Amino acid sequence: xxxxxxxxxxxxxxxxxxxxxxxxxxxxxxxxxxxxxxxxxxxxxxxxxxxxxxxxxxxxxxxxxxxxxxxxxxxxxxxxxxxxxxxxxxxxxxxxxxxxxxxxxxxxxxxxxxxxxxxxxxxxxxxxxxxxxxxxxxxxxxxxxxxxxxxxxxxxxxxxxxxxxxxxxxxxxxxxxxxxxxxxxxxxxxxxxxxxxxxxxxxxxxxxxxxxxxxxxxxxxxxxxxxxxxxxxxxxxxxxxxxxxxxxxxxxxxxxxxxxxxxxxxxxxxxxxxxxxxxxxxxxxxxxxxxxxxxxxxxxxxxxxxxxxxxxxxxxxxxxxxxxx
Amino acid sequence: xxxxxxxxxxxxxxxxxxxxxxxxxxxxxxxxxxxxxxxxxxxxxxxxxxxxxxxxxxxxxxxxxxxxxxxxxxxxxxxxxxxxxxxxxxxxxxxxxxxxxxxxxxxxxxxxxxxxxxxxxxxxxxxxxxxxxxxxxxxxxxxxxxxxxxxxxxxxxxxxxxxxxxxxxxxxxxxxxxxxxxxxxxxxxxxxxxxxxxxxxxxxxxxxxxxxxxxxxxxxxxxxxxxxxxxxxxxxxxxxxxxxxxxxxxxxxxxxxxxxxxxxxxxxxxxxxxxxxxxxxxxxxxxxxxxxxxxxxxxxxxxxxxxxxxxxxxxxxxxxxxxxxxxxxxxxxxxxxxxxxxxxxxxxxxxxxxxxxxxxxxxxxxxxxxxxxxxxxxxxxxxxxxxxxxxxxxxxxxxxxxxxxxxxxxxxxxxxxxxxxxxxxxxxxxxxxxxxxxxxxxxxxxxxxxxxxxxxxxxxxxxxxxxxxxxxxxxxxxxxxxxxxxxxxxxxxxxxxxxxxxxxxxxxxxxxxx
Numbered sequence: 031x032x033x034x035x036x037x038x039x040x041x042x043x044x045x046x047x048x049x050x051x052x053x054x055x056x057x058x059x060x061x062x063x064x065x066x067x068x069x070x071x072x073x074x075x076x077x078x079x080x081x082x083x084x085x086x087x088x089x090x091x092x093x094x095x096x097x098x099x100x101x102x103x104x105x106x107x108x109x110x111x112x113x114x115x116x117x118x119x120x121x122x123x124x125x126x127x128x129x130x131x132x133x134x135x136x137x138x139x140x141x142x143x144x145x146x147x148x149x150x151x152x153x154x155x156x157x158x159x160x161x162x163x164x165x166x167x168x169x170x171x172x173x174x175x176x177x178x179x180x181x182x183x184x185x186x187x188x189x190x191x192x193x194x195x196x197x198x199x200x201x202x203x204x205x206x207x208x209x210x211x212x213x214x215x216x217x218x219x220x221x222x223x224x225x226x227x228x229x230x231x232x233x234x235x236x237x238x239x240x241x242x243x244x245x246x247x248x249x250x251x252x253x254x255x256x257x258x259x260x261x262x263x264x265x266x267x268x269x270x271x272x273x274x275x276x277x278x279x280x281x282x283x284x285x286x287x288x289x290x291x292x293x294x295x296x297x298x299x300x301x302x303x304x305x306x307x308x309x310x311x312x313x314x315x316x317x318x319x320x321x322x323x324x325x326x327x328x329x330x331x332x333x334x335x336x337x338x339x340x341x342x343x344x345x346x347x348x349x350x351x352x353x354x355x
Numbered sequence: 356x357x358x359x360x361x362x363x364x365x366x367x368x369x370x371x372x373x374x375x376x377x378x379x380x381x382x383x384x385x386x387x388x389x390x391x392x393x394x395x396x397x398x399x400x401x402x403x404x405x406x407x408x409x410x411x412x413x414x415x416x417x418x419x420x421x422x423x424x425x426x427x428x429x430x431x432x433x434x435x436x437x438x439x440x441x442x443x444x445x446x447x448x449x450x451x452x453x454x455x456x457x458x459x460x461x462x463x464x465x466x467x468x469x470x471x472x473x474x475x476x477x478x479x480x481x482x483x484x485x486x487x488x489x490x491x492x493x494x495x496x497x498x499x500x501x502x503x504x505x506x507x508x509x510x511x512x513x514x515x516x517x518x519x520x521x522x523x524x525x526x527x528x529x530x531x532x533x534x535x536x537x538x539x540x541x542x543x544x545x546x547x548x549x550x551x552x553x554x555x556x557x558x559x560x561x562x563x564x565x566x567x568x569x570x571x572x573x574x575x576x577x578x579x580x581x582x583x584x585x586x587x588x589x590x591x592x593x594x595x596x597x598x599x600x601x602x603x604x605x606x607x608x609x610x611x612x613x614x615x616x617x618x619x620x621x622x623x624x625x626x627x628x629x630x631x632x633x634x635x636x637x638x639x640x641x642x643x644x645x646x647x648x649x650x651x652x653x654x655x656x657x658x659x660x661x662x663x664x665x666x667x668x669x670x671x672x673x674x675x676x677x678x679x680x681x682x683x684x685x686x687x688x689x690x691x692x693x694x695x696x697x698x699x700x701x702x703x704x705x706x707x708x709x710x711x712x713x714x715x716x717x718x719x720x721x722x723x724x725x726x727x728x729x730x731x732x733x734x735x736x737x738x739x740x741x742x743x744x745x746x747x748x749x750x751x752x753x754x755x756x757x758x759x760x761x762x763x764x765x766x767x768x769x770x771x772x773x774x775x776x777x778x779x780x781x782x783x784x785x786x787x788x789x790x791x792x793x794x795x796x797x798x799x800x801x802x803x804x805x806x807x808x809x810x811x812x813x814x815x816x817x818x819x820x821x822x823x824x825x826x827x828x829x830x831x832x833x834x835x836x837x838x839x840x841x842x843x844x845x846x847x848x849x850x851x852x853x854x855x856x857x858x859x860x861x862x863x864x865x866x867x868x869x
Contacts, residue, residue, distance in 0.1 A: 223452035232435040290454035
């Protein structure tokens, strides 16, 4: 099987979808729409980068949406009520989120617990902690926020690459280097291939696992910062279900949920596809927003079926003998 | 043969002992490995080969003894430490990562980097050079999983050797390879020995042992039987060392069945499966016990699995009552009234949590289909009948079968198949893992069943037992049926002879098999 094929198919689906939207709505195919698409999904992209590492290593991280929520509330309180300088608050929350992820990774590694359960508990914990901080939606008013949000690279045709877009693109670029061009990246794939074999090959499995979840936590915290900049507020219910959007983007991008195979470029296209569906619905104006969920679900389903067929596991040969009676 | 072995041992294992709980699995085992030699480690099931390897390479700790490598004591606690000391192990299951590229597999953990970035091109170049040394010219950027198992094995060896290994341990590397792939691998082994590596080769295939090995160490029941130079050890003697015991001449207690009265039930022609067992012919008659003998890994279990339909044959045909049938799944086997008691009683046979009664009616229920449940009263009656008939103890049909002794579990399994009223019953190592008293009883049962008109096919490593109950003994070696002994020709020594030499006896019986 050609491991690049799923990514190619995903990319073609996105391009066709974009072209279709462009034909349908006269102003769709513009740098303005593309710029907004990227800005609106920057937080999801950052989160999906961490999720890609986790899923390729054969794990899952359900806590990232809750960590995003916690981060927005933490920042709103730290900056707005406690008067902590925003940059310091960013550093603090990133340390906190990274340590939180590392702790989950350590539990998964040393207690040999399934990542699903550990990060599910982490999700409740982080969400509960953000409620503990505040149940209100708190606006964030800081000069740094205004400065960062005002910054943008202007594209020909009126489009803008905002600060958070650039941040997301940088995270993707850094992630691609880390995943595809370093030893750590190869260990991530190795873990997804077989934990037992990886250990027998003398690879530090424990350290790698902890780092993967720490990275995912860190990026979830960063996506919280992006979300905080994007909305200029902190709310304990923000990011509910976002972990599932991130997983969907990763899988649509051609990463196998069972681990071992996948690319960050694919995840990027996966994020774009999810954003495209949302944008289409916004343009249409008459469709309800749940159509985004329905189309995402259908796409996810189609991609998983496609991967199954491609990986040769396909349809099991029926036992001819049993039918011969 | 490789270059003349260096007389000074490179790896010196002395008095190694190991217990699991209260069970001693290794008693004072010695093993000497010289640089540049290929050394076979042989022994039947439970001889302790795997445990010995694991104790040396740090997978298990050891209770007693010393391991010296190049004159220095070593005590690795993990496989990484063993590797660092110069001991590399390649297992039967390739422990590499099929989803990574060949190059990544060769250098994972040791990839050349510059500023933290893996130098992919340099890695592939070095890897290609390394693999060319093993006669492999392949695209290193493709995933390892896209290559054959033999190539994967060579990659595993290349990885191990490139990591500065001085001793290479190969644990049944050839078990899943075809004959051409085996040749490639043996060539690689010779070449490595020529470079001065010491190779410990664990295998079941005696032909391969004689093809490449310099010396042989035989273990039996966790004890050292002896070390011999390969050239000075006749095959017959080797088999005797491996099977051991005092193989006194037990004479077949059975008269040759009258040829005229034997009613043929099963007839198998050219049945075979690639990688499992070469095509073979087999006839099964009413009231006859056919024994299958051979060393571990000779294809005995594979043979009976094909006969039953547990595995799908890729060649040959099967006839029951002179009518062609297809036996491609256990359900086919059941429908044609074949029964199969597998060797792995715990994993493939009993359902430990279910009661004796439920275990006994399991196969019968499967044959009837789920839509026609057996009434409880009928179940009770069946269970009681067989508990009485086979003397299963304790005689409580409602006791979970996991609580019974091995011998009684075996009897309950027999009862399961007898309840389906089979015409051909296959028993794979029926006396393994049960106490000596129960052995005699199982053998008595085998004879009684046979007298009732069943056709029995029995796989057993206990040659003296086979001799007492079999009317005909089929001998396998290296997955090929090499002999068929009948009547007075059956004796422990004739079976041993057939296992060791593989021919001679076969011609004597060519007529009977046809």
